[in-house]
Amino acid sequence: QKEVEQNSGxxxxxxGAIASLNCTYSDRGSQSxxxxxxxxxxxxxxxxxxxxxxxxxxGRFTAQLNKASQYVSLLIRDSQPSDSATYLCAVNLYxxxxxxxxxxxxxxxxxx
Amino acid sequence: DTEVTQTxxxxxxxxxxxxxxxxxxxxxxxxxxxxxxxxxxxxxLMFVYSYEKLSINESVPSRFSPECPNSSLLNLHLHALxxxxxxxxxxxxxxxxxxxxxxxxxxxxxxxx
Numbered sequence: 141q142k143e144v145e146q147n148s149g150x151x152x153x154x155x156g157a158i159a160s161l162n163c164t165y166s167d168r169g170s171q172s173x174x175x176x177x178x179x180x181x182x183x184x185x186x187x188x189x190x191x192x193x194x195x196x197x198x199g200r201f202t203a204q205l206n207k208a209s210q211y212v213s214l215l216i217r218d219s220q221p222s223d224s225a226t227y228l229c230a231v232n233l234y235x236x237x238x239x240x241x242x243x244x245x246x247x248x249x250x251x252x
Numbered sequence: 253d254t255e256v257t258q259t260x261x262x263x264x265x266x267x268x269x270x271x272x273x274x275x276x277x278x279x280x281x282x283x284x285x286x287x288x289x290x291x292x293x294x295x296x297l298m299f300v301y302s303y304e305k306l307s308i309n310e311s312v313p314s315r316f317s318p319e320c321p322n323s324s325l326l327n328l329h330l331h332a333l334x335x336x337x338x339x340x341x342x343x344x345x346x347x348x349x350x351x352x353x354x355x356x357x358x359x360x361x362x363x364x365x
Contacts, residue, residue: 183358238350238351244294
């Protein structure tokens with residue numbers, strides 16, 4: 141089982157819709173959870189971090205964490221074509237030292 | 253503008269060449285990282301320099317060697333690379349050991365011919 145799993149997509153949504161991106165992780169000791177956005181050929185950019193169960197909202201983005209189900213998600217409201225990118229889920233856990241594991245990413249296409 | 257500066261942005265090198273990738277951060281972060289990313293794959297951790305200690309991913313070949321002249325600089329020396337080493341090399345920094353997320357540099361696109 142991969143440590144951090146994401147559906148590779150592509151996920152295609154129309155402009156203005158809600159995009160829902162999902163991520164599961166295997167290590168219950170995971171402590172910090174992140175979503176990065178990566179445009180093609182560019183480096184990842186941190187867009188959301190979440191540390192406790194529940195929802196965290198920042199503008200059009202909402203991160204949701206459920207540690208019991210080992211599940212973290214990202215909702216993008218009012219999706220725009222400029223949101224088209226690969227979204228990487230990352231989990232930080234302690235294994236004698238802190239370690240960040242990235243998922244393979246979900247490609248999102250927002251159709252105008 | 254990114255606060256983690258990587259140079260060069262693009263590099264083409266032969267298998268017998270020696271080159272270096274440079275990374276500098278201006279945020280006072282205590283940890284810096286080198287990641288390798290192949291197309292459509294997640295970033296893979298190569299090296300961590302944190303609190304004046306270097307940690308190495310043991311799967312990384314010795315043809316890659318990191319150097320940390322000070323807490324703001326983390327270089328990656330390349331020697332006798334193989335074509336399969338062609339990838340996007342990403343430098344990142346974080347306030348601590350990643351518990352609050354990374355700031356990535358713009359990356360170096362490396363092609364080994």
